[in-house]
Amino acid sequence: MGIVGQLLTLPLAPVRGFGWVVRQVTEVAEREYYDPAPVYAALRSLEEELMSGRIGQAEFDRREDELLDRLDEIERFRRGAAP
Known part of the structure; x- marks a missing residue:
C-alpha cells in the first residue's frame, strides 16, 4: 500500500488497532480456558x-x-x- 493508500485509510487505524487487541485477548483467554x-x-x-x-x-x-x-x-x- 502506498503513501496515498495509507493516508486514505488512516481514519480506520483505531478500528484496526481495536480488532488486533480483541484478537489478542481472545487468544489469551482461549489458551487459559483450554x-x-x-x-x-x-x-x-x-x-x-x-x-x-x-x-x-x-x-x-x-x-x-x-x-x-x-x-x-x-x-x-x-x-x-x-x-
Whole structure:
C-alpha cells in the first residue's frame, strides 16, 4: 500500500488497532480456558477429598464425570474441532 493508500485509510487505524487487541485477548483467554493443567489438579484434589473421607463415592463420581467431560472438551478444541 502506498503513501496515498495509507493516508486514505488512516481514519480506520483505531478500528484496526481495536480488532488486533480483541484478537489478542481472545487468544489469551482461549489458551487459559483450554489449559488442561487446572483440570488435572482438580482431579487430584478430588481424589484426595475422597480418600480423606470429606466426600462420598457418589459425589466423587459426579464431580469426576464433570471434570472428565471438561478434559474431553479441551481435547476436541486442541484437535481443531469446534466446542
